[in-house]
Amino acid sequence: MKNTRENLPTLTRGEETIMQVLWALGEGLVYDIIDYMPEPKPKYSTVATFIKMLENKGYVGHKAQGRFYRYFPTVDRNDYAEQVLQTVLKTYFRGSITELISFYTERTESPNYELAAIERALPKIQKQLDEKAEKAANAKAATEPTEAGQKA
DSSP, rough: BBBBSSSOOOHHHHHHHHHHHHHSSSSSSHHHHHHHHHHSSOOOOHHHHHHHHHHTTTEEEEEEEEEEEEEEBBBBBHHHHHHHHHHHHHHTTOOHHHHHHHHHHSSSSHHHHHHHHHHHHHHHHHHHHHHHHHHHHHHHHHHHHOTSSSSO
16 A cells, blocks of 8 residues: 555545545455445445546555456555645644644534543644654754765
8 A cells, every 4th residue: 555645636525435445444346345335325336436536546456356356445544634634724724733623622512531632642742743843853954064065
């Protein structure tokens, strides 16, 4: 499976539904995908059409299994989720997670345990941000010329 950070093509709601099933199954025939889906089940031709579109977009691959194809995701679920979240953040919240959380807590009945979980996660998040900043600074320092005009 591709572990990619490149810009992925946007998925329609139907395509995303099929991808959620493939991510859950890992791989499967069209019949497996249909069986996994809730009632009312889509038609075989509908699922097959979505899979073909997903293959064209680079999200799905296949391998022959007798006279059928076994389909599998070629894009990692977390990579896709990250891109969708980044798009939402940039489009609606000026790239700010703080604005997203504030929006969510103002507009929903957030249980106290969710807010407490966010509060407990903050030190871990801060540590991750600090580590990223330190790695970026070290990488930049390694590529900058030294006083003698040479790279470190």
